[in-house]
Amino acid sequence: xxxxxxxxxxxxxxxxxxxxxxxxxxxxxxxxxxxxxxxxxxxxxxxxxxxxxxxxxxxxxxxxxxxxxxxxxxxxxxxxxxxxxxxxxxxxxxxxxxxxxxxxxxxxxxxxxxxxxxxxxxxxxxxxxxxxxxxxxxxxxxxxxxxxxxxxxxxxxxxxxxxxxxxxxxxxxxxxxxxxxxxxxxxxxxxxxxxxxxxxxxxxxxxxxxxxxxxxxxxxxxxxxxxxxxxxxxxxxxxxxxxxxxxxxxxxxxxxxxxxxxxxxxxxxxxxxxxxxxxxxxxxxxxxxxxxxxxxxxxxxxxxxxxxxxxxxxxxxxxxxxxxxxxxxxxxxxxxxxxxxxxxxxxxxxxxxxxxxxxxxxxxxxxxxxxxx
Ligand code: V47
Numbered sequence: 359x360x361x362x363x364x365x366x367x368x369x370x371x372x373x374x375x376x377x378x379x380x381x382x383x384x385x386x387x388x389x390x391x392x393x394x395x396x397x398x399x400x401x402x403x404x405x406x407x408x409x410x411x412x413x414x415x416x417x418x419x420x421x422x423x424x425x426x427x428x429x430x431x432x433x434x435x436x437x438x439x440x441x442x443x444x445x446x447x448x449x450x451x452x453x454x455x456x457x458x459x460x461x462x463x464x465x466x467x468x469x470x471x472x473x474x475x476x477x478x479x480x481x482x483x484x485x486x487x488x489x490x491x492x493x494x495x496x497x498x499x500x501x502x503x504x505x506x507x508x509x510x511x512x513x514x515x516x517x518x519x520x521x522x523x524x525x526x527x528x529x530x531x532x533x534x535x536x537x538x539x540x541x542x543x544x545x546x547x548x549x550x551x552x553x554x555x556x557x558x559x560x561x562x563x564x565x566x567x568x569x570x571x572x573x574x575x576x577x578x579x580x581x582x583x584x585x586x587x588x589x590x591x592x593x594x595x596x597x598x599x600x601x602x603x604x605x606x607x608x609x610x611x612x613x614x615x616x617x618x619x620x621x622x623x624x625x626x627x628x629x630x631x632x633x634x635x636x637x638x639x640x641x642x643x644x645x646x647x648x649x650x651x652x653x654x655x656x657x658x659x660x661x662x663x664x665x666x667x668x669x670x671x672x673x674x675x676x677x678x679x680x681x682x683x684x685x686x687x688x689x690x691x692x693x694x695x696x697x698x699x700x701x702x703x704x705x706x707x708x709x710x711x712x713x714x715x716x717x718x719x720x721x722x723x724x725x726x727x728x729x730x731x
Pocket of ligand 1: 446447448544547548549588621622624625626628661682695
């Protein structure tokens, strides 16, 4: 029999599948959402190759053969943190050095970038002495220098702290920052929503409901955002599905999320260093199940400084359509945690080559996933 595409491949595979997995594959082909029990069955029983085929159906439905990337850079204003998360190698509690950039130092980093760089991603630790006025002024100064630069800034954890400190509610605080120049909110700080696991690995930080509440408020103000999950530590598959379910539910209300970004736990130099890192097969499983489950998320991003560029390339066959960006060696969060990319930066031609080698069409994007032509 000659195969005419993914549907035929799945129909062939169905003959050797358990009834549960076969029903799931029918749902995916019919563009129906999976139940939490379906998601769990995929994690527990599905072969990796089968997950790749199903994830590919969803990826292709949403993005064709395009794989997006952006010219961007990060600024991590400080690593001095009021929180003490067990998985974090970045904060001053564990990092070999302690830093806080001045506004001028941050602006100098903005000035260093070529004009073609279109997005700045600002995130860092939760500094006890800084407040919403400071962060708002920073946004205004960046916009005064580079009005065209999209500012994706402050994880929900930083926002939670500065907004509560100002005595504001989430909507008022975010509106203030939006008026100062905030364009979108990055996905950091989500970790794992399950309250028991969250208490174990990052009990001091923003609660899951506040993380979701901040993103909800941002979406209602027209600020798009991303979502992440820190996986591969002490959580179970059921915790991962619970996390995906909470995200899918919020997305069904707002459609404000752009991308989901699974973040693989790295163990170097943090309080969870005794936990072995998961295999690359487990990474690809995580990407594929997320792509299949989050059927209302337009994009799945492989954050290559965390995953490594080779596995990011492989992830394009497990649901990923977005390779994040060129980064320009501007982030330390993962290098401090022992990721293989110790100086993460990629040229545009390197990015395009990586994508083309995986059989996809590289497309430079802006922060709203509009092609840059
Ligand atoms: O929230 C910290 C994670 C996140 C470790 O929105 C760790 O486009 C693994 O959210 N091992 C911050 N992960 C980074 C982040 C992000 C990155 C890229 C793009 C976007 C986006 C957002 O990094 C933290 C935490 O989950 N993290 N330490 C570690 N040892």
